[in-house]
Amino acid sequence: MTDTAFLSSILSPDRVSTTTADRDHHGRDWGTPPEEAAPPDVVVWPESTAEVSAVLAAATERDIPVTPFAAGTGIEGNAVPVRGGISLDLTRMDTVLEVRPEDAQIDVEPGVVGAAVDEAVAAHGLFFPPLPTSADMATVGGMIATNASGKRTVKYGEVGDWVREVEVVLADGSVLTAGTRAAKSSSGYNIRDLIVGSEGTLGVVTRATLALAGRPEQTRVGRVTFSTLADATDAAADIVGSGVDVSAVELVDALSARMVNAYIDADLPERPTLFLEFQADHGVDEEVDFCRAVLAAHDPTTVVLGEEAAGEDVWEPRRELADAVRAYYPDRRSLHAGDVAVPLGSFSTLLERIRALSERHDIPIPTFGHAGDGNVHFDVLVDPTDDDAVDTAERVYDDIVTTGIDLGGTASGEHGIGRGKRGFLRTEHGDTGVRAMEAIKDALDPTGTLNPGKIFP
């Protein structure tokens, strides 16, 4: 048990807690099954960079682990303090510091929720494009820590592509500013992009300058269904490869469609379906027509697009999917709900292999996600009380992730490695790659204070 008196001398005592409720809340995330919860010894809520710095310096001196935490919406245990110690809750650092429309930039504290960024800039005709689906809850700090992304990443890129500058507190309490507010830079090592995606293991982001895009004047949506999964994935690749200016290309497979229909009493065709969105200042209908021509080569069975989709909430099923999956099999749990991303030309192959694994082992695996990025989300659904089935499902899960890596892809498209995918780091990056990462960790956090037990095998 950590002696926490030193924390109450840094922060006001009401911002230091060892209650069971607070510790439990900080011991899990969206992806943590009950038996893997790992509460911290103490939770603290700093309100400034100086307080974060003081906590880190004191913890490093005392060799106490510190794990940053905010909304807890991760799914790989990224913010779960597996070695105990201090959970550094950043949700009280939730101020929008400045909007600079002339630079198309915003400065925020890390606890600002994604949706609040959009709200703060909407009046200026701007928006923050890479928001994840969880943006109503997920914080900027967490999005940066995992290099999150969302449905519009196919057009606009990842969160990391929109981070201009970060203020970061290192484990020893020193504070650095990485990146620049200029749109481009070739000045020294790119520490900013090293911090992005490092899951709080190298430093704690205490302020971020984000770039913004002009809010497009026109939006069109659509939903296109296919007979086969291969038709749907080929169509997704063709849409992107043909240069259609599309702002979202999301796949929902037949099983996922069935789950959604059951959950919201919808009448989605129970076949592979692409959800599409187009955004532009001009010519959006020309773009929809161009997309329609591309789609025609892939034998769609139903096309609801542009004009036809107006007035209908065609995207509702996609939004409800995560909840629908959880509700469909009350006796099964998603084993490591995960994501894998591959080069676009291999997306069909990946989906086919997942389906083959599902059929061979008779395990339901709904697949859905960001088809335009070659990024699939999947749930390996299994009865957690059936040990043999769990063993098989574990192997299937490993097979899927390894297949993604073998296809030239990555073990995680947008959720990070956390503790859940540590076993794949070496498979993807090799001994030399992992050694280089370890050397960087040692260089910036020699005492291993920050978020221990994550990322590394």
Add this chain to the structure above:
Amino acid sequence: MTDTAFLSSILSPDRVSTTTADRDHHGRDWGTPPEEAAPPDVVVWPESTAEVSAVLAAATERDIPVTPFAAGTGIEGNAVPVRGGISLDLTRMDTVLEVRPEDAQIDVEPGVVGAAVDEAVAAHGLFFPPLPTSADMATVGGMIATNASGKRTVKYGEVGDWVREVEVVLADGSVLTAGTRAAKSSSGYNIRDLIVGSEGTLGVVTRATLALAGRPEQTRVGRVTFSTLADATDAAADIVGSGVDVSAVELVDALSARMVNAYIDADLPERPTLFLEFQADHGVDEEVDFCRAVLAAHDPTTVVLGEEAAGEDVWEPRRELADAVRAYYPDRRSLHAGDVAVPLGSFSTLLERIRALSERHDIPIPTFGHAGDGNVHFDVLVDPTDDDAVDTAERVYDDIVTTGIDLGGTASGEHGIGRGKRGFLRTEHGDTGVRAMEAIKDALDPTGTLNPGKIFP
């Protein structure tokens, strides 16, 4: 003098040279004045990753510096071997390894020239968007080392934004692959983007997978002249801020226009001028019209855009500019021809300050460059035999770069720090930032073998 016998046991002897001609060629770049040339002791031309690895391992063992070199088109002395040792010339590793149109990717060796990337993929309807102006000569390896960019960066981003995966040889000879061929990733530390822009000080890129974009079907160009510099820079910011889909917004100031007119006998109005390019698959003329409306608020004196510009090579003056500057004052030399980038909203301020410095000290400073990125190129022109004038010019140059940093920008938008801008690294990144960079350097190249004397103050 380095004992080079060990090199001839690694490479065939015809690929190891100590001739004066070879050493001189590798002792300078485009930005090196004669008195700052620094020839290596020996030049080697490896032809494979294995050979690069063997050279690096042997050099590290012997404590001999190794400086990667290719086209020598840098302007900050990035590839000049200031501590002697080995110049590692990568121009023989110039094979296009594979084009994968289904992934919109190409694999190349580092010595492949930028323009050759475009040539290799044109038949597939693809192109590599961030090529710099020097792409006819500059190599992919050099572009990655400096995180280069070009006129289309305003729409498409920097070279680093298009690098998917790099094979890198570290100083000890070990080989790692950083990044992924997937379009997105949250898997471990982003070593790829750490290598990008590290100027060969952390590792040597021996293979790169680059992403490609669809070659747009429609292109329109134009040239717009203004009475005042403020009108031109405000217009540039407004074009970008209004979300015009523009693929290039380049500024040429009045002095630069005069230089170009003298050089190519053109009749460019000798006032601040924006060069514009629009590229799209659809609706490009609508976009030109939208831009025309945005421009109208900034009192342009001459607008040659879209239809009016058809058939005329309106961009020729911009292309000839670098040579025109060199030719205009035969008795003056550009002191540290350089670039600085600032947030878009501060671009006007930066340009006004440069003009004020020029007038106050009576030193001609032509300014031009990527106005849409807030990135200016400038030449502080001075008689190199006049010591007092050189001193003043040095101070003016320092003032310009420091002003850029003070405005929230960066000491280098696209050329790197090299040896020329080491003095600004601490100004921009602070003590903690520089210390973090040094720690990373020590972590990946503990013997300091790679390109010593660069980047760090």
